Amino acid sequence: MPFATDLDQLARQRIRRARTAGALMTVLLGAALAILLSKSPQDPANADPTLAPTASVMPATPAPTFGYVTPARWVTLPEARGRLSRDYPVGWPRTPQGAAAAAAAMFSAVWDLDKGRALGAVDVYFSSRDRDESRREAAASVTWLRALLALPREGAPPAGATVAVQPVGVQWRIADAGNVYVSVAMRIDMIAGAHAPMRTVTVVGTGHLRWQTGLRGGDWAVLRTPAARMPRPVYADPGSAAFNSGHWRAIRPGE
Numbered sequence: 001m002p003f004a005t006d007l008d009q010l011a012r013q014r015i016r017r018a019r020t021a022g023a024l025m026t027v028l029l030g031a032a033l034a035i036l037l038s039k040s041p042q043d044p045a046n047a048d049p050t051l052a053p054t055a056s057v058m059p060a061t062p063a064p065t066f067g068y069v070t071p072a073r074w075v076t077l078p079e080a081r082g083r084l085s086r087d088y089p090v091g092w093p094r095t096p097q098g099a100a101a102a103a104a105a106m107f108s109a110v111w112d113l114d115k116g117r118a119l120g121a122v123d124v125y126f127s128s129r130d131r132d133e134s135r136r137e138a139a140a141s142v143t144w145l146r147a148l149l150a151l152p153r154e155g156a157p158p159a160g161a162t163v164a165v166q167p168v169g170v171q172w173r174i175a176d177a178g179n180v181y182v183s184v185a186m187r188i189d190m191i192a193g194a195h196a197p198m199r200t201v202t203v204v205g206t207g208h209l210r211w212q213t214g215l216r217g218g219d220w221a222v223l224r225t226p227a228a229r230m231p232r233p234v235y236a237d238p239g240s241a242a243f244n245s246g247h248w249r250a251i252r253p254g255e
Contacts (some may be wrong), residue, residue: 160194
């Protein structure tokens, strides 16, 4: 298991990573994510880039230009009990950390260039009452994301084209024993092909997680919830003072 100095070094390396995307891409991506998670009728393909994201997603603060600050809070997210087809991890403990792990898994799976994988993520992680609407919007998000990277609308993505989501921080607000609002700070790396440059954006996604005893023997499910009821944390890099003042918990690397 890494020592604290190793963990600090990992965070320092993350801060030094080059980020090539501008604020416009961050706003567009955040708006599309907000539509998926909240009850919003707007199609992400028609999202107005002049509008800020809705309450469930907030854009990044500028990257820190000053010295490294060790995160004040750390969390070890629990491992899933199992995995379903397409390698979706499922089965989390009924704890705030379990809800955070479920949210991180959902965010990591739902953003994809493969429509089948994105729709499968909705079926696995979203409440059954919200799946039809969420599937439509997830499919539209895949189309929009492909257009953003100038990729074909249909068919298999080109070789090397990927979208990789890296959760870097979490926080939560407990509503009651069975409902938790989980915010995940993420870096999203996007590559249009094997020789294309990597674009990186940073966003915060907040999901409403509800414990469902009848789901896989007891598991967390995502509910679409009005954005006005969601927390509004702002992204900050691990290793910055804003990360600590924003009450983020750094995710401790696994063994």
